[in-house]
Amino acid sequence: MNVKILGAGCSKCKALEQKVRQLDELHQLHLEIEKITDLNEIISYRIMATPGLVINGKLRSVGTVPKDAQLLQWLREEDS
Numbered sequence: 001m002n003v004k005i006l007g008a009g010c011s012k013c014k015a016l017e018q019k020v021r022q023l024d025e026l027h028q029l030h031l032e033i034e035k036i037t038d039l040n041e042i043i044s045y046r047i048m049a050t051p052g053l054v055i056n057g058k059l060r061s062v063g064t065v066p067k068d069a070q071l072l073q074w075l076r077e078e079d080s
Helices: 011-027 039-043 068-079
Strands: 002-006 032-036 052-055 058-062
Touching: 002 011, 011 032, 011 068, 052 068
Parallel strands: 002 032
Antiparallel strands: 002 052, 052 058
16 A cells, blocks of 8 residues: 655654554554655645645545544555
C-alpha cells in the first residue's frame, strides 16, 4: 500500500509522517511511505493546505493530522 505525506516540512507534516510510520510499525501494515516535498507535485493534488495524506492515490486528508483511529480505518479500507 502506498502512502504519501504531502508537505514541505511544517510541524504538522512531520507529526503526520511520524504517526503513519508508528502505525505501520505497530500494526505491521507494510506501507510504502513517501514524503513529498516538491511544491509542483503537492500542487498537482489541488490542496490548499498541508499536510496532505494520500493513500493508494486517494486524497484522504488536508491541513490536519488525523487521529490514529481514523488513520487506521482508512488504511484498513484500502487494504481490503
